[in-house]
Amino acid sequence: MEAFLNTVYGTVFWSTISFLVVLILMRRMAWGPILQGLKEREEEIDGALNKAKEARAEIENLQSDNERLLQEARAERDGMLRDARDMSDKLVADAKQLAKEEGERMIVQAKQAIDGERAGAVADLKAEVAKLSLEIAETLVRQELSDDGNQQALIGRMISDSKLN
Amino acid sequence: MRKGFGVRNTVAIFAPKFATAMFDTTRSNNGIMRFSMRIMSLLLSLGFTGSVLASSGGGENPDPGEFIIHHIADAHDIHLWGEGPSAVHIPLPVISYSPEYGVSMFSSAHLLHHGEDHVDMSDHGMEGAHEEHAPHGGSGQYHCHETGLTYSLDGNGALHAHNNAGEHVHAYDLSISKSVLGMFIVIFMMLLIFPRVGSAYKKRKGQAPKGLQNALEPLILFIRDEVAVPSIGAKKADRYLPFLLTTFFFIFLCNLLGLVPFIGAFNVTGTVGVTLILATFVFIITTVSGNRHYWGHIFWPPGVPLPIKLILVPVEVVGILLKPAVLMIRLTANIGAGHIIILALTFLVFIISDYGAHTAAGIGTGIFSVAFMIFMYFIELLVAFLQAYVFTLLAALYFGDATQEAHH
Numbered sequence: 116m117e118a119f120l121n122t123v124y125g126t127v128f129w130s131t132i133s134f135l136v137v138l139i140l141m142r143r144m145a146w147g148p149i150l151q152g153l154k155e156r157e158e159e160i161d162g163a164l165n166k167a168k169e170a171r172a173e174i175e176n177l178q179s180d181n182e183r184l185l186q187e188a189r190a191e192r193d194g195m196l197r198d199a200r201d202m203s204d205k206l207v208a209d210a211k212q213l214a215k216e217e218g219e220r221m222i223v224q225a226k227q228a229i230d231g232e233r234a235g236a237v238a239d240l241k242a243e244v245a246k247l248s249l250e251i252a253e254t255l256v257r258q259e260l261s262d263d264g265n266q267q268a269l270i271g272r273m274i275s276d277s278k279l280n
Numbered sequence: 281m282r283k284g285f286g287v288r289n290t291v292a293i294f295a296p297k298f299a300t301a302m303f304d305t306t307r308s309n310n311g312i313m314r315f316s317m318r319i320m321s322l323l324l325s326l327g328f329t330g331s332v333l334a335s336s337g338g339g340e341n342p343d344p345g346e347f348i349i350h351h352i353a354d355a356h357d358i359h360l361w362g363e364g365p366s367a368v369h370i371p372l373p374v375i376s377y378s379p380e381y382g383v384s385m386f387s388s389a390h391l392l393h394h395g396e397d398h399v400d401m402s403d404h405g406m407e408g409a410h411e412e413h414a415p416h417g418g419s420g421q422y423h424c425h426e427t428g429l430t431y432s433l434d435g436n437g438a439l440h441a442h443n444n445a446g447e448h449v450h451a452y453d454l455s456i457s458k459s460v461l462g463m464f465i466v467i468f469m470m471l472l473i474f475p476r477v478g479s480a481y482k483k484r485k486g487q488a489p490k491g492l493q494n495a496l497e498p499l500i501l502f503i504r505d506e507v508a509v510p511s512i513g514a515k516k517a518d519r520y521l522p523f524l525l526t527t528f529f530f531i532f533l534c535n536l537l538g539l540v541p542f543i544g545a546f547n548v549t550g551t552v553g554v555t556l557i558l559a560t561f562v563f564i565i566t567t568v569s570g571n572r573h574y575w576g577h578i579f580w581p582p583g584v585p586l587p588i589k590l591i592l593v594p595v596e597v598v599g600i601l602l603k604p605a606v607l608m609i610r611l612t613a614n615i616g617a618g619h620i621i622i623l624a625l626t627f628l629v630f631i632i633s634d635y636g637a638h639t640a641a642g643i644g645t646g647i648f649s650v651a652f653m654i655f656m657y658f659i660e661l662l663v664a665f666l667q668a669y670v671f672t673l674l675a676a677l678y679f680g681d682a683t684q685e686a687h688h
Binding site for chain 2: 118121122123124126127129130131133134136137138144145146148149151152153
């Protein structure tokens with residue numbers, strides 16, 4: 116077994132030196148930049164993934180916003196349509212009511228006017244008739260006094276002349 | 281083991297060409313054995329490492345245990361292939377420091393020997409006359425004029441120094457051994473790869489990862505998110521991550537380096553010295569970052585009756601050192617064990633065929649050995665990752681323990 120220790124001083128000596136040298140050199144030239152690079156890349160990837168997640172959430176937000184806006188717009192439009200319809204209905208109904216009232220009022224006025232005029236006319240007629248009757252009566256009375264025949268003819272003529280309206 | 285056999289080394293067979301060259305150098309007169317070895321070499325050269333030994337003299341068969349241990353252990357050279365005089369080694373620098381005599385640095389080629397010289401030494405050794413003779417690793421000597429010391433390797437591949445008077449001198453062996461070189465290769469690879477990845481993160485900020493960066497990112501994230509953060513907590517994990525990542529990739533790459541064929545079977549994480557230092561770093565960091573809560577739990581566990589405290593406190597105190605020690609042993613043993621199994625399976629062929637005496641048995645065993653070795657190789661790939669992971673995870677758990685805030 117001594118054969119395993121035949122160069123033990125040399126191997127111990129050189130391993131100490133060379134391992135220390137390689138450790139220091141590798142630390143500075145290799146592991147430093149490698150571990151740093153790996154860390155940076157991992158952070159970058161993490162950052163990118165987080166950003167993508169955020170962007171996706173933002174898009175979802177935007178989409179729901181859009182949806183909400185659309186919904187609102189639709190509701191508003193519906194409301195406006197309903198209002199307009201209501202208003203027009205009301206307008207038409209009002210107009211109808213107004214027209215009806217006006218018409219009725221006009222009819223009443225017309226009736227009153229007709230009644231008034233007819234009463235006037237009847238009064239006039241009555242007065243005329245009375246006047247005529249008085250004239251006839253006067254004339255008759257005059258003629259009768261002179262001649263019976265004439266009186267008769269006169270009465271007939273006067274009646275035919277006088278038109279009762 | 282002083283059997284004096286000429287068998288000298290572990291040989292990794294990677295291709296029939298090398299294997300054939302190796303077997304041609306064997307001194308076996310047995311034609312059948314040669315034939316069976318050629319068959320074996322073909323089987324073994326399917327693309328994975330197999331270690332085979334060959335008799336280079338004497339005719340005595342080696343002890344498999346000893347042979348395997350030498351293969352697993354660290355060495356002062358990289359043995360590619362071949363045996364004896366034709367062996368192909370890559371010599372490595374030997375550095376020895378003696379407080380009295382100073383520093384000496386020379387090529388390990390002086391300690392390994394070639395040609396006639398080697399054979400002579402070998403024969404000499406067989407007679408048991410030369411104490412410094414090594415059945416493995418070489419028995420050459422090198423005299424350094426500056427320090428005046430003579431250096432040689434013993435049977436375990438350990439370096440020894442003697443002064444001119446022939447007295448043994450205590451000298452520290454600080455050689456760039458096979459494991460140290462393996463470590464340097466891994467560190468070089470890490471410094472080549474990771475700073476590039478680091479700059480890719482700077483350059484390509486905010487972009488998807490690409491190429492090398494993309495390939496390594498899962499492992500880095502695995503250590504960060506599955507090891508460090510659950511054990512230490514997200515806030516404090518950053519402080520320990522550079523150490524954990526360095527440790528993980530260092531161990532993982534060392535483990536993989538040990539599985540690469542053709543390059544002399546490195547066994548960096550199976551070398552005690554290396555894992556000892558890794559565990560020591562874990563121990564130091566745990567101890568330094570231990571908070572009141574951590575030490576309180578060790579020296580005066582709350583809510584425990586006094587008699588039990590008397591038992592528990594020593595156990596906890598021993599545990600401070602034992603935990604990193606276990607880390608070291610686990611890693612060394614696991615990586616060594618894989619190599620041992622593959623070598624043992626190779627040896628099985630030679631044992632069952634009685635070193636070439638029974639060709640049919642050798643071929644039959646060889647087929648199963650090879651199949652099982654391929655299986656083992658896949659297991660080893662898994663273990664290479666698993667042990668790096670386990671070491672890092674346990675280190676992270678210890679750091680987490682040390683920095684945990686009171687929660688009751």
